[in-house]
Amino acid sequence: MNSGDTAFIIISSAMVLFMTPGLALFYGGMVRRKNVLNTIMSSFFVAGLAAIMWVLIGYTMSFGTDIGGIIGNFQWFGLNGVTADPNPDYAATIPHTLFATYQMMFAIITPALITGALVERMKFSALFVFTALWSIVVYYPMAHMMWGVGGFMREMGAIDFAGGQVVHVSAGISALVAAILLGKRKGYGMTSYHPHNIPLVFIGTGILWFGWFGFNGGSALAANGLAVHAILTTNISAATAMLSWMLVEKIKRGKPTMLGAATGAVAGLATITQAAGFVPVWAAIIIGGIASPICFFAIGYVKNKFKFDDALDAFGCHGVGGIIGGISTGIFAQRSINSYARWDGLIFGDTRLFTAQVISTLITIVFAAVGTFVIYKFISLFMNIRVDDREELEGLDIAEHSESAYPSFLGMD
Amino acid sequence: MNSGDTAFIIISSAMVLFMTPGLALFYGGMVRRKNVLNTIMSSFFVAGLAAIMWVLIGYTMSFGTDIGGIIGNFQWFGLNGVTADPNPDYAATIPHTLFATYQMMFAIITPALITGALVERMKFSALFVFTALWSIVVYYPMAHMMWGVGGFMREMGAIDFAGGQVVHVSAGISALVAAILLGKRKGYGMTSYHPHNIPLVFIGTGILWFGWFGFNGGSALAANGLAVHAILTTNISAATAMLSWMLVEKIKRGKPTMLGAATGAVAGLATITQAAGFVPVWAAIIIGGIASPICFFAIGYVKNKFKFDDALDAFGCHGVGGIIGGISTGIFAQRSINSYARWDGLIFGDTRLFTAQVISTLITIVFAAVGTFVIYKFISLFMNIRVDDREELEGLDIAEHSESAYPSFLGMD
Amino acid sequence: MNSGDTAFIIISSAMVLFMTPGLALFYGGMVRRKNVLNTIMSSFFVAGLAAIMWVLIGYTMSFGTDIGGIIGNFQWFGLNGVTADPNPDYAATIPHTLFATYQMMFAIITPALITGALVERMKFSALFVFTALWSIVVYYPMAHMMWGVGGFMREMGAIDFAGGQVVHVSAGISALVAAILLGKRKGYGMTSYHPHNIPLVFIGTGILWFGWFGFNGGSALAANGLAVHAILTTNISAATAMLSWMLVEKIKRGKPTMLGAATGAVAGLATITQAAGFVPVWAAIIIGGIASPICFFAIGYVKNKFKFDDALDAFGCHGVGGIIGGISTGIFAQRSINSYARWDGLIFGDTRLFTAQVISTLITIVFAAVGTFVIYKFISLFMNIRVDDREELEGLDIAEHSESAYPSFLGMD
Amino acid sequence: MKEIQAIIRPVVLEELKEELSALNIRGLTIGQVMGCGSQKGWTEFYRGSEVYMNVLPKVRVSIVVPDARVDETINAIIKVARTGEVGDGKIFITNVERVVRIRTGEEGDDAL
Amino acid sequence: MKEIQAIIRPVVLEELKEELSALNIRGLTIGQVMGCGSQKGWTEFYRGSEVYMNVLPKVRVSIVVPDARVDETINAIIKVARTGEVGDGKIFITNVERVVRIRTGEEGDDAL
Amino acid sequence: MKEIQAIIRPVVLEELKEELSALNIRGLTIGQVMGCGSQKGWTEFYRGSEVYMNVLPKVRVSIVVPDARVDETINAIIKVARTGEVGDGKIFITNVERVVRIRTGEEGDDAL
Ligand SMILES: Nc1ncnc2c1ncn2[C@@H]1O[C@H](COP(=O)(O)OP(=O)(O)O)[C@@H](O)[C@H]1O
Ligand SMILES: Nc1ncnc2c1ncn2[C@@H]1O[C@H](COP(=O)(O)OP(=O)(O)O)[C@@H](O)[C@H]1O
Numbered sequence A, B, C: 001m002n003s004g005d006t007a008f009i010i011i012s013s014a015m016v017l018f019m020t021p022g023l024a025l026f027y028g029g030m031v032r033r034k035n036v037l038n039t040i041m042s043s044f045f046v047a048g049l050a051a052i053m054w055v056l057i058g059y060t061m062s063f064g065t066d067i068g069g070i071i072g073n074f075q076w077f078g079l080n081g082v083t084a085d086p087n088p089d090y091a092a093t094i095p096h097t098l099f100a101t102y103q104m105m106f107a108i109i110t111p112a113l114i115t116g117a118l119v120e121r122m123k124f125s126a127l128f129v130f131t132a133l134w135s136i137v138v139y140y141p142m143a144h145m146m147w148g149v150g151g152f153m154r155e156m157g158a159i160d161f162a163g164g165q166v167v168h169v170s171a172g173i174s175a176l177v178a179a180i181l182l183g184k185r186k187g188y189g190m191t192s193y194h195p196h197n198i199p200l201v202f203i204g205t206g207i208l209w210f211g212w213f214g215f216n217g218g219s220a221l222a223a224n225g226l227a228v229h230a231i232l233t234t235n236i237s238a239a240t241a242m243l244s245w246m247l248v249e250k251i252k253r254g255k256p257t258m259l260g261a262a263t264g265a266v267a268g269l270a271t272i273t274q275a276a277g278f279v280p281v282w283a284a285i286i287i288g289g290i291a292s293p294i295c296f297f298a299i300g301y302v303k304n305k306f307k308f309d310d311a312l313d314a315f316g317c318h319g320v321g322g323i324i325g326g327i328s329t330g331i332f333a334q335r336s337i338n339s340y341a342r343w344d345g346l347i348f349g350d351t352r353l354f355t356a357q358v359i360s361t362l363i364t365i366v367f368a369a370v371g372t373f374v375i376y377k378f379i380s381l382f383m384n385i386r387v388d389d390r391e392e393l394e395g396l397d398i399a400e401h402s403e404s405a406y407p408s409f410l411g412m413d
Numbered sequence D, E, F: 001m002k003e004i005q006a007i008i009r010p011v012v013l014e015e016l017k018e019e020l021s022a023l024n025i026r027g028l029t030i031g032q033v034m035g036c037g038s039q040k041g042w043t044e045f046y047r048g049s050e051v052y053m054n055v056l057p058k059v060r061v062s063i064v065v066p067d068a069r070v071d072e073t074i075n076a077i078i079k080v081a082r083t084g085e086v087g088d089g090k091i092f093i094t095n096v097e098r099v100v101r102i103r104t105g106e107e108g109d110d111a112l
C-alpha cells in the first residue's frame, strides 16, 4: 500500500462526491424559480440512495466475480470481504475499501446526471424508484462490462478511462429516452424556459470543474504520471471547449454568453473523460475543440428539430459529449501513454481499438436505451410518473415538497 | 515523515477550514433576509479570532504537557518549539506543525457551530467576547481531556475519533444553554421564521459534506486503511441519515423536503463523527439511520415543547447527533478496526467502553453547560448581549454592520 | 518521483484552478445586478484562453531555457519534451508535466485578478485581446525573471514564494494602469455602486481561502515541512488581516462589516503569498496585521483622493497587498526556514535580501505598468476598449452577452 | 382613460400578454405582488415545523386604456385568467385623469 | 369602493394581516417598494466607502373595501403601524369605479 | 391631491430623485415593475436558443402631490426621463381622495 496513492484517491473521492451537489446547483440555477428545490433534490437525494445501494449490492454487482461478462456476483454483498488490503485486480497500491469508496461516487453522480432531462415535470417518488432500478438494471452492468474483470466490453478491448461511456453515454442516452417517454413540459415551444439564476449555474460549474480533477485524475488510481497526464488533458479539453463554444456563439449569435462558456466547459470535461488517460495533449485540444460545436448543434438544432424536451441538455451535453469522447479515444489513444490500451488509435494506423470503441459505444447506447425504456414502462404500471398539469403550473417545489426556494427573499417578513 | 500522510493532512486541513464558510452559508441561507450578513459573519469571524488564539495559546493549552488531566501547560506558547519534526505522541508521520494546523481548523469550526442557536438577536460584540472566552474555558480543556496525552477522559478510556464530543456535543450543549439565556426572538411562536434562501443552505451543505471527508478521514492522521474506513462510514452515515430524514418527513408530513434532506445529511455526518474510525460499516448504516428520526424529534417536538429558541438547531442537530454518536461508539466500536480503543463495544459483549462513553458524554454535557453559563453571566456584567427590540426588528445586518446582503439586487440602481 | 508529493501537487493544482471561479464569484457579487455575468465571464474565460496559451507557448516562455534573463525559449513549445519525468531544475520529485500543470493555474488566475479594476465598462472583446497580449508581454516574462532558471530577478536573489510579485503585484499594478486609461464608470462619485449580492462575494471568499492552501502550500512543490509552514503562515496572515480590517472599521465607522472581513482576509492572503515559505510564524501575524490597515487606507482614501476607478479594488487589495508582502519578505525572511533564500531578512541584520526585494518590486511595478500601457494603447488602435454610454447604462450583461443573470428570478414566468 | 388593475395568478401572465396583443393592446405594466383573499394558502414545512403561507404570489397587471376599451379588456382578462377555482383574482378599475407620454409629451388617448 | 393604499414598515405587515382579518377584511395585495420621505435613510459601508441609502424598504398594502368600511380600515392600519417615529408611512385613498371577481364575474361590493 | 405614477427607465431613477428633491418634493414610493409597450424588447440567448424578452425592466415611481404641484412634477419627470427614444415611459395621473400620515394622523396636504 502506498500512502501517496491512498491520499490521492481519498481526496479524489471527496472531490467526486462534491460534484453531485455541484451538479445540483448547475441544474438548479437553470430551472424556473418554482422548480429549484425539486431540481436540486433530484440530484442530491441520489447521494443518499445510490450510496447505500452501492455498499449493499452495487459494488459487488459491478466488480464482483464475473458472471457471463455482464454482471458481478454477490461475493462482496454489504462490502463483506472488502478490506484495507489492496485488491490488485483493480488497484494494487490502495486499500480495497478505498477503491470501492471511490467507485461509489461514480455510482452516485451518474443517475443524478439523468435528472437534467426530466426536471420540471417528473414526480419525485417516481424518480426515486427509477433511480433505484436504473442503478441495478443499467449502471452496475455497465460498470461491470466495461471495468469489471471479465466484463465483456473490457475483454473485447474497449477502454473507458474515467467513465465517458459508463457514466456520460449511459446517463445521456437514458436521459434522452426518459425525456421522450415523459413528454414535454407544458407550454414547450411556446413559452421560453429561461434560467432563474445563472450565478447559481456558475457555482455549479466551478465545483464540477474542480471535482473533475478527482474524477479523471483519480481514475489513474495512483498519484503518478498517468494521473497528471489525465488532469492535464482534462483541463485542456475544458479550456478548448469553452473557447470553441464561445466562438460558435460569436459566429451564430454575435456574442458569447456566460451560460454558453459554462456549458462548453462542461461539455469539454464530459467529452475528454473517456480519453483523458489515453490520448496525447495535442489530441485533447482537438477533442475539446470539436466537443462544443457538436454539442451546440445537438442542443440548438437537433433538439428543436425533433422536439424532445431534454430540459437541461443531459443528452445534448453528456450523451453527445460522451459519444464524441468514445470515438475520439478510438482515434487518438496511444499505448505509449497508457498500456492498459491494447492497441493504438486509428490515427496511428491501427483499426482494432477504433472498432472496439465504436462497437462498445453502440452497445452502450442500445443497452441504456432499452434498459431505461423497460424500467420506465415497468414503473408506469404502478404509479404516475408525471405530476399533473396543475402541479406543473404551480411548480414542483410546492407540489412535491411543500417548500419554496426563496421563501422570504423579498424581505417582506 | 511520510509525504503521503503529509499531503493528506495538508489537504484535509484545507477541507476542514473550508467547512467554516460552508457552515456560514448553511446558516446564512436559513435566516431572514435582514439577518443574513450577521449570521454569515458570526461563523466567519471565528476563522480569524480562533485561529490567532490557537496559535498563541490554544494549541499548547490543548495538547501541551498535561496539568491535572484537565488542561495543557504553556510549553508551546505561540507555537514555540513546534517544528517540522513529527511529534510521535500525536502523529508520528507528519510534521508537528501540521498536526497543530490541522487541529486549528477544529478549534475554528466548533465555536462557529454554536452561533446557529444565537442568530437574529445576539450583539456581535458580545459574540466576539463569548467566542474568545468559550474557546479558553470550554474548548481547550475539552480537547485536552479527550485527546491530550494525560487528558482524563482519554485516560479513562473514552474515545472520540474526530470530535463528536469535543466538537459537536460541546458546541450543541453550549448552544442550548446560550439560547435559553439569550431568550427567544421577538414574535417566536407567532411569526414563522422561514429561510430566505434555501439554495444558499444547499451550497453550505455541499461544502460541509465535502469537508467532512477531511474532518473524519483526516482524523486518522495518516493516509491509511483507517482513514479510508472513516470516510466510508462517514459517507454511509450521511447517506442513511438523509434517507431516514426523508422517510420521517414522508410519514409525518406526506412529502420529503430539500431542506430536510440537507438537514438529515448533516445530522448523519455529525452523528458518525465520534464513531467513524471505530465502528464497522454495517453499524454506520444503523447510526445514520437512527440519527435523523431522533434529531427530527428533537427539532420538531422537544424544541416546540420546551419553547427554547435554538434558531437554526445547533443543539437539535449537532448536540443531539453528537450524543447519539458518543453512545453508539460505546455500542458498536471494534478493537479490530482501531486498536486505539481499549475495549470492544457493548454489542460485542464488553461494557467498559460503553460505560466510559456514557460517563464522558455526561461530563461533556455538564462541563459545556456550566462553562457556557458562567461565561454568559460573566459577560452580561459588562455589556448587553442582546440587541434591542428595535434593532432586532430592523435586522442585524443594518443594526450591527450597517450593510445589507442584497443591496442592489432588485436592480433598481 | 514521490507519490505523496505528486498527490499533493495534483490536488493543489485543482485547488488553484478552483480559485478562478471563486474569484469570479467574489467579483461578481460586488457589481450591480446588470453587470454580474459580464464580470463573472471576465474572470472565467481566462480559464480557457490562458490555459491553451500556456500549453502552447506560455510554459516554455516562462520556464524554457533562459534568453537574456528575461524570457524562456521555445524548446517546450506545445509542451513538447515535457514528460512524466521530473525536471530537477524546478521540482525533483514530481512529474515535469505536473509542474507545468500547476504553474498553468497561476497563469490563469493572474489576468483574472486584473479584471476587478475594469468591470462594468470594458468591452469583452477588448478584454479578450488584452488578456492574450498581457500574458505574453507581462506574465510570461515576469514568471521567467522571478522563477525561471537564469531569470534575472532570481539571479539577483529576489525571492517570491508563491507569486506575491509575479501574480499580485503585477496584476494589481496592471489593474491600476488599465483602470486609469479606461476611465471612470459613468456617474462615478455621484452614484454609489453598491454590491448586488454579498453572500455571493462570500462564497467566492470561502473558495479563495480554501484554494490558497494549494496556492501557497503547493508552492513548496512537495508535501513536506515547508509546505506545512506555508499553509500555517498563510492561514495566520488571513486570520490576522481579517481581524485587523474589522478593527479598522470598528474604529473608523463604529461597526465591522461582513464585506470588510472578507476583504481583509483576501488582503491578508495576497500579502503573505510572497512570504509564506520564508518568514517565521510570528512574522505572519505582523504581516497580516498591517496588511488590512494599509489596504483599507489605499481603498478608502487614496482611491478617493486620486479618483481613479479601480472598481473592485484589484489594485487596492492585490497590488498594495503584494507590495507589502514583497517588502515584508525582505524584512522577515529567514534562511533557516527555507534556504532557497540566499540571505536573511533585514530584521536579522542583513540588508542584501531587503535590497533585492525592494529593487525587484520596483522593477515589477515599472515592468507591469509599462507593459500594460503599451498593450492598452496598441489595442486602442484597432478597437473600442470601452462600451458606449448607452450600453454602460443598460448593463454589460445585455449589451455584451445578451443574457441576464437572474432572468426569471422574480418568478413571474 | 381607465386604469385596469388585474391581480392574477402568475402562470396566466404569458397567455394574457398574447391575448391583449391580439386585441392590439400593447401597453402594460407588470408587478410582482403577494395576495390574500378567500383563497387558502398552503402549508410549507421547514425542519419539521409547519409554516402556513397565508399570502400567495400573484401578479399585478396594470393596463391603462381609453374608456371605450375597458370592457373588452376586462373580458380578455377573464377569458385567460378564469379557472373557476378560488384565487383567480380580481380586476379593479380606476379613473385616470391624465396620461403623458414622456418621450413626446403627448397627452390623452394618443399617449397610450 | 375605495382602494386604501398603505405604505408601511415591513415589520408591521404580519400584525396588520391579523388585525384586518379580525375585522373580517380578508382581501389584500402586498407589494415590496422602496420609499423616501421625511425619514432619513441610513449609511451603509462598503469597503471603507460610505453609501447613503436614501430610499428605504417599505411595503405597499392595497386593500379595496366598500365605502362604508374605509374608516375602520384606516384606523386598523394606524393602530398597528404607528410607532410615532418618522417613517411610519402614509395611507392614500382613491376611488375604485368597478371591481370584478375573475372567478365568477361578480361585480361591485360582492366581488370583494 | 393627485397621485403621479411614472413608469420610467431604471437608470434615470437616481437623477429623478435629485431633481424632485430640488423642487422640495421629498415623498415618493418606488416599485420594480416590468413593462411592455411600443418599445421592442431584446433577444437573449440561452444555450443556443433565442428567447425574446418582450417585457422590460422599468421602475414605477409614485408621487402624491397637492393639485397645484402636478404640472411642475410632470415637467421634472419629463426633464430627466426623456431620451427621445421609444421606451421612455408614461406618466399617469389619478385623483387621491384622502391622505393620512400614519405617524400623526394628519390628513390632506399637510400629510404629504
Ligand atoms: N379586497 C381586496 N383588495 C385588494 N386585493 C384583493 C382583494 N381581494 C382580493 N384581492 C387580491 O386578489 C387575489 C385573489 O383573491 P381571492 O379572494 O383569493 O380569490 P377569488 O378572487 O377567486 O375569490 C388575492 O390574492 C389578492 O391579491
Ligand atoms: N408624497 C408621497 N408620495 C408617495 N409616497 C410617499 C409620499 N410621502 C411619503 N411616501 C411614502 O411613505 C413613506 C414614509 O414617509 P415618511 O415621510 O418617511 O414618514 P412619515 O410618514 O412618518 O412622515 C415613504 O418612505 C414613502 O414610501
Ligand SMILES: Nc1ncnc2c1ncn2[C@@H]1O[C@H](COP(=O)(O)OP(=O)(O)O)[C@@H](O)[C@H]1O
Residues within 6 Å of the ligand: D026, D027, D028, D029, D030, D062, D063, D064, D065, D101, D102, D103, D112, F007, F034, F035, F036, F037, F038, F039, F040, F056, F058, F085, F086, F087, F088, F089, F090
Ligand atoms: N397603456 C399602458 N398601460 C400601462 N402601462 C403602460 C401603458 N403603455 C406603456 N406603459 C408602460 O410604459 C412603458 C414604456 O412605454 P413604451 O410604449 O414602450 O414607450 P414610449 O412611452 O416611449 O412610447 C412600458 O414598458 C410600460 O411599462
